[in-house]
Amino acid sequence: xxxxxxxxxxxxxxxxxxxxxxxxxxxxxxxxxxxxxxxxxxxxxxxxxxxxxxxxxxxxxxxxxxxxxxxxxxxxxxxxxxxxxxxxxxxxxxxxxxxxxxxxxxxxxxxxxxxxxxxxxxxxxxxxxxxxxxxxxxxxxxxxxxxxxxxxx
Amino acid sequence: xxxxxxxxxxxxxxxxxxxxxxxxxxxxxxxxxxxxxxxxxxxxxxxxxxxxxxxxxxxxxxxxxxxxxxxxxxxxxxxxxxxxxxxxxxxxxxxxxxxxxxxxxxxxxxxxxxxxxxxxxxxxxxxxxxxxxxxxxxxxxxxxxxxxxxxxxxxxxxxxxxxxxxxxxxxxxxxxxxxxxxxxxxxxxxxxxxxxxxxxxxxxxxxxxxxxxxx
Numbered sequence: 001x002x003x004x005x006x007x008x009x010x011x012x013x014x015x016x017x018x019x020x021x022x023x024x025x026x027x028x029x030x031x032x033x034x035x036x037x038x039x040x041x042x043x044x045x046x047x048x049x050x051x052x053x054x055x056x057x058x059x060x061x062x063x064x065x066x067x068x069x070x071x072x073x074x075x076x077x078x079x080x081x082x083x084x085x086x087x088x089x090x091x092x093x094x095x096x097x098x099x100x101x102x103x104x105x106x107x108x109x110x111x112x113x114x115x116x117x118x119x120x121x122x123x124x125x126x127x128x129x130x131x132x133x134x135x136x137x138x139x140x141x142x143x144x145x146x147x148x149x150x151x152x153x
Numbered sequence: 154x155x156x157x158x159x160x161x162x163x164x165x166x167x168x169x170x171x172x173x174x175x176x177x178x179x180x181x182x183x184x185x186x187x188x189x190x191x192x193x194x195x196x197x198x199x200x201x202x203x204x205x206x207x208x209x210x211x212x213x214x215x216x217x218x219x220x221x222x223x224x225x226x227x228x229x230x231x232x233x234x235x236x237x238x239x240x241x242x243x244x245x246x247x248x249x250x251x252x253x254x255x256x257x258x259x260x261x262x263x264x265x266x267x268x269x270x271x272x273x274x275x276x277x278x279x280x281x282x283x284x285x286x287x288x289x290x291x292x293x294x295x296x297x298x299x300x301x302x303x304x305x306x307x308x309x310x311x312x313x314x315x316x317x318x319x320x321x322x323x324x325x326x327x328x329x330x331x332x333x334x335x336x337x338x339x340x341x342x343x344x345x346x347x348x349x350x351x352x353x354x355x356x357x358x359x360x361x362x363x364x365x366x367x368x
Contacts, residue, residue: 007301066210069349077330085164094330100301101327101348106255108349109325116352119266132257 008102012150021152029085033071034104038137040064041111045133050052053125062119065112072108075100084117096147103143107121107136160243170220174205241270247363250291251275252282252309253325254300262295265352266359279304291320293362295355298326298337310340321362325350 041064044057053061064113078084078091085091092100111133118125178201181194249271251262259275266273274289276282279302282294286309294313298306306324313320324342328334337345344358 063207063210066351069351073347073350091206098327101329105348108269110255110257112349112351113258113265117261117265120352121264 008099011099012146013051014095015093015099015147016082016150019037019152020081020083020096020150022092022096025085026083026090026092029088029090033066033074036073037064038069038140041068042137045130045137048068049130050127051124052127053130055123058115058119058123058125061115061125065108065115066109067111071074072105099147104140107140109135158199164212167208171208171212172206172323174201174203174208177201178205209343243367244270244363245272246276247366248272248289248291249359250282250285250294252279252294252300253297254278254302255297257298262355265356276304279309280302281308282309286312286320290317293321293359293368294322295359296319296342297320298323298324298328307337307340310342314341321366323355323358324356 028036041061044061044064045053074088075090075092075097077094079093080094080095083090083092083096114132115125118129164333178198181201183196183200245355251259251273253259253262253275254277256277256286259277263273263275272292274285276285282296282300283304286294294309296306296309296313298310299310300306306326310322310324313322322341323344323346324337325346325348326337328337329347332349334345343362344359346354
């Protein structure tokens with residue numbers, strides 16, 4: 001496991017060295033596809049801490065998670081050094097996309113499993129799962145900030 | 154008593170809601186053509202589309218769950234609770250090994266399949282996976298490819314294909330470009346899932362492999 005952070009740092013440095021730039025329209029598409037949904041999940045999960053998430057909210061959460069998974073599939077590998085949007089699909093520099101898959105893809109996978117497994121077991125989500133989901137969303141935002149720092153403004 | 158047939162009806166109802174939403178949206182859009190810009194119509198159209206989209210997403214989730222159930226249910230009028238009990242009894246004979254570097258993912262997938270009655274174990278990383286595979290014969294391995302270990306998922310898959318040809322293997326990966334997928338496919342996993350996935354996606358693949366194992 002120890003070589004993963006090194007690899008991430010190397011990839012971020014590669015983005016910085018190549019002076020990769022993500023244009024505003026791509027960030028807007030990211031915001032529309034993913035940002036809004038992450039925000040909805042965050043709002044729903046953090047609404048009432050310390051108590052389980054009620055069944056009706058779990059249903060809504062399930063839909064948001066399905067939408068997030070679908071939206072993430074609209075982010076694809078594009079040409080080296082170029083980032084663009086075409087027909088609702090976001091094409092990212094392959095290194096940026098790989099980082100996105102590693103961080104965001106893994107966190108979304110964990111969120112989806114947490115919601116699905118707990119929903120199946122009890123139809124509600126225990127209070128501690130709120131914290132875990134919020135940690136995953138927080139880690140996505142931290143990654144996006146790190147990525148932004150490696151990009152050309 | 155809830156049967157698989159009831160579940161199908163439930164999905165059918167959701168499809169109807171979605172179709173109604175789309176019909177209403179189309180009506181508003183047509184009237185929009187006739188009357189020019191009309192904010193109320195636009196808003197109504199957007200709301201109808203949202204209703205349709207929500208219903209279709211629910212249908213999508215339900216269909217995935219039904220697909221995994223359908224692999225195991227031969228009688229649609231059998232109560233789901235009774236069928237689940239009999240499936241669990243059969244599943245005890247099937248062993249699953251989860252290979253991932255994330256303890257949280259291992260625990261969640263383990264819970265998912267233990268609930269279905271499977272005999273589940275997990276290995277945190279490639280080295281641990283190879284060690285376990287030397288002494289056990291799982292029927293199915295759910296293998297994350299990017300293990301961040303000295304032994305990665307590809308090495309584990311090569312080991313399985315060389316030493317355990319009977320073991321079925323589902324690869325879970327974040328890599329989605331064609332060339333990489335072709336490279337993974339060349340290592341002959343039984344199935345490939347691209348992250349992020351829902352539990353229902355994994356379930357459908359596992360159920361498909363179990364159907365093959367039981368044949």
